Amino acid sequence: xxxxxxxxxxxxxxxxxxxxxxxxxxxxxxxxxxxxxxxxxxxxxxxxxxxxxxxxxxxxxxxxxxxxxxxxxxxxxxxxxxxxxxxxxxxxxxxxxxxxxxxxxxxxxxxxxxxx
Amino acid sequence: xxxxxxxxxxxxxxxxxxxxxxxxxxxxxxxxxxxxxxxxxxxxxxxxxxxxxxxxxxxxxxxxxxxxxxxxxxxxxxxxxxxxxxxxxxxxxxxxxxxxxxxxxxxxxxxxxxx
Numbered sequence: 001x002x003x004x005x006x007x008x009x010x011x012x013x014x015x016x017x018x019x020x021x022x023x024x025x026x027x028x029x030x031x032x033x034x035x036x037x038x039x040x041x042x043x044x045x046x047x048x049x050x051x052x053x054x055x056x057x058x059x060x061x062x063x064x065x066x067x068x069x070x071x072x073x074x075x076x077x078x079x080x081x082x083x084x085x086x087x088x089x090x091x092x093x094x095x096x097x098x099x100x101x102x103x104x105x106x107x108x109x110x111x112x113x114x115x116x
Numbered sequence: 117x118x119x120x121x122x123x124x125x126x127x128x129x130x131x132x133x134x135x136x137x138x139x140x141x142x143x144x145x146x147x148x149x150x151x152x153x154x155x156x157x158x159x160x161x162x163x164x165x166x167x168x169x170x171x172x173x174x175x176x177x178x179x180x181x182x183x184x185x186x187x188x189x190x191x192x193x194x195x196x197x198x199x200x201x202x203x204x205x206x207x208x209x210x211x212x213x214x215x216x217x218x219x220x221x222x223x224x225x226x227x228x229x230x231x
Contacts, residue, residue: 004158033218045159045207045222052218091158095218101172102147102211104220106158 002027002094006107013082014115020067021077021110023092030054032096034068034075035104040088048090051075079112087114118142120223122208128229129198136194137226141210148191149220150183151207152176159207165191166213198230 003026013019025034036048051059051068058066063080079086092107121140129135141148146167151159162181164172167188177183180198185191195202205225211218 035219037222042224043205043227044224045209047219047221050219093158095220097218102149102164102220103161103172103174104149104151104159106160108156108158 002029002032002096002105004092004094004105004107006090006092006110008110009108010111010113012113012115013079015082015084017082018078018080019082019112021079021090021092021112023075023077023107025073025075025092025094025105027073027094027096029096032094034066035093035095036064036066036075036077037091037093037106038086038088039091039109040085045091049077082114084114084116086112088112120208120210120221122206122223122226124226125224126227126229128231131200131230132197134194134196135198135228136192137206137208137228139191139193139208139223141190141208142212142221145210145212145221146188147211147213147220148185149209149211150191150193151209151222153205153207153225154203162193162206195228198228200230203228203230 032053034051067076089109093104148165150162153159165185180196183193207225209222211220
């Protein structure tokens, strides 16, 4: 079974500053995927960034980047130049697609507030 | 490319009534998922379809819950004899086997309140 832990229930950051959200996971599998999803107050879950476990290079999407430490089973999200629209719940999730299973396992989320 | 759409967005029902939610996935996505999310928690997996076949069900999906995807396109999730503990957001998601099925896109969810 996979578990995902987000140890920061709430965080805040000043607009234009940088913030890092933490995530650790536990899996015995070698082939898996990691994701960060954003859920604004409107409630739709939006994919922010994904990382394939077999890739050593950290994924980057514009202002969003990850620090993937496979040995430590750590997958943190860095948001640069924070904007007011970044205010949302952020969920870290893992996916192991072996044996025909496609379950995403989510952490409990981190509520991020961007302060003007 | 339209996203995953769900209907209704909000439903208030009395305990003991049946409710049905509909999900239309992104066109040409052959995989469809249902998740449940309660306040302050991350989504929890309920069930998964590949085309019309229901391939995986969580133990969270009790006998009162049934999901179908009869033609491999839209899906319905029915909850019979609703209980107050069923109050939650029901999220539908889809993905395409063609891109490895490893990027899953979510709809806006259907909020259920059982009174």
